Amino acid sequence: MSAEITVYWRPGCVFCMKLWFKMRLTGTRYRPVNIWRDPEAAAFVRSVADGNETVPTVRVRSATGTERTMVNPRLSEVRRALTG
Secondary structure, rough: OEEEEEEEEEOHHHHHHHHHHHHHHOOOOOOEEOOOOOHHHHHHHHHOOOOOOOOOEEEEEEOOEEEEEOOOOOOOHHHHHHOO
């Protein structure tokens, strides 16, 4: 199983842009999901963010299969979650 990062975002989110910039600088690959275009993704974000659509919300599945979801994390937290 390979590691996977999903970043839930919405247009205009400065915090999302900052995280993306840092991820690109470090070569951290991710899959972006726009919650304004994907109702299921928006529902998922609300389920983990106390009913709010707080972004970025990041879901990390490590190579060992461990899954962790974080709301507005730092890059260091995302990278740490990759190790499982």
